[in-house]
Amino acid sequence: METIILKIDGISCMGCVRTLTGVLGALPGVASVEVSKEAGAATINFDPAQTGAAAFKAAVEGAGYDLA
Ligand SMILES: [Cu+2]
Secondary structure, three states: OEEEEOOOOOOHHHHHHHHHHHHHHOOOOEEEEEEOOOOOEEEEEEEEOOOOOOHHHHHHHHOOOOEO
């Protein structure tokens, strides 16, 4: 397992936190996700054999957010 911290623009409320936690957590290979509104970031624990930064970027952008 590896851990990555993604800075994400536009996390303004708990709804954003839930949305991002949902889309990132649904990706195959993601073991856990913690999204922080205060930090404007998602901490993702994942299996690098199954997923990675490109998939996370696509999921974040697909949900309507941008990486900071
Ligand atoms: Cu929101």
